[in-house]
Amino acid sequence: MIGRLNHVAIAVPDLAAATALYRDTLGATVTDPTPQPEHGVTVVFIELPNTKIELLEPLGENSPIAAFLERSPAGGIHHVCYEVDDIMAARDRLKDSGARVLGSGEPRIGAHGKPVLFLHPKDFNGTLVELEQA
Numbered sequence: 001m002i003g004r005l006n007h008v009a010i011a012v013p014d015l016a017a018a019t020a021l022y023r024d025t026l027g028a029t030v031t032d033p034t035p036q037p038e039h040g041v042t043v044v045f046i047e048l049p050n051t052k053i054e055l056l057e058p059l060g061e062n063s064p065i066a067a068f069l070e071r072s073p074a075g076g077i078h079h080v081c082y083e084v085d086d087i088m089a090a091r092d093r094l095k096d097s098g099a100r101v102l103g104s105g106e107p108r109i110g111a112h113g114k115p116v117l118f119l120h121p122k123d124f125n126g127t128l129v130e131l132e133q134a
Ligand SMILES: CC[C@@H](C(=O)O)C(=O)SCCNC(=O)CCNC(=O)[C@H](O)C(C)(C)COP(=O)(O)OP(=O)(O)OC[C@H]1O[C@@H](n2cnc3c(N)ncnc32)[C@H](O)[C@@H]1OP(=O)(O)O
Pocket: 009, 036, 039, 041, 043, 054, 056, 064, 065, 066, 067, 068, 077, 078, 079, 081, 102, 103, 109, 110, 111, 112, 116, 118, 120, 121, 122, 126, 127, 128, 130
């Protein structure tokens, strides 16, 4: 069911500093920061030949990454994102298998303008999983 690895997300306390680290120290191609208010984060993508790294900084009062950064103030790997061909079929199959789909269970539009869903980390070996419509 899952296909390509779309991105690995890293939550960071200082997006400008993290972006500079990837751009200047690691020599990567980086995008401009993009606020995603409906997701409570500001995002920078690091573009690699075979996938992307998504740097996440909290945005607003109720950011879903705030508690994560309280637990890990220096930042850390927050989620992995896999592409699926049919996100509704994937969601229904996962729910039938007992996996917890986070939020309302309805896909929302993610950073690439495509529908995304999140799966509870406790159901996937302690890793928060994002699914993105391919
Ligand atoms: C930009 C848009 C989009 C894209 O297109 O790429 C994005 O990526 S948006 C990214 C941010 N959005 C989300 O993360 C949405 C989904 N997340 C959530 O709903 C919540 O963050 C959460 C996963 C339910 C966690 O909620 P939180 O309040 O932070 O923690 P809890 O106390 O409920 O945690 C319970 C349990 O799970 C562990 N945990 C929490 N987050 C993670 C994580 N990222 N990776 C691994 N484990 C995680 C937490 O430690 C708790 O464990 P125990 O203490 O053992 O109970």
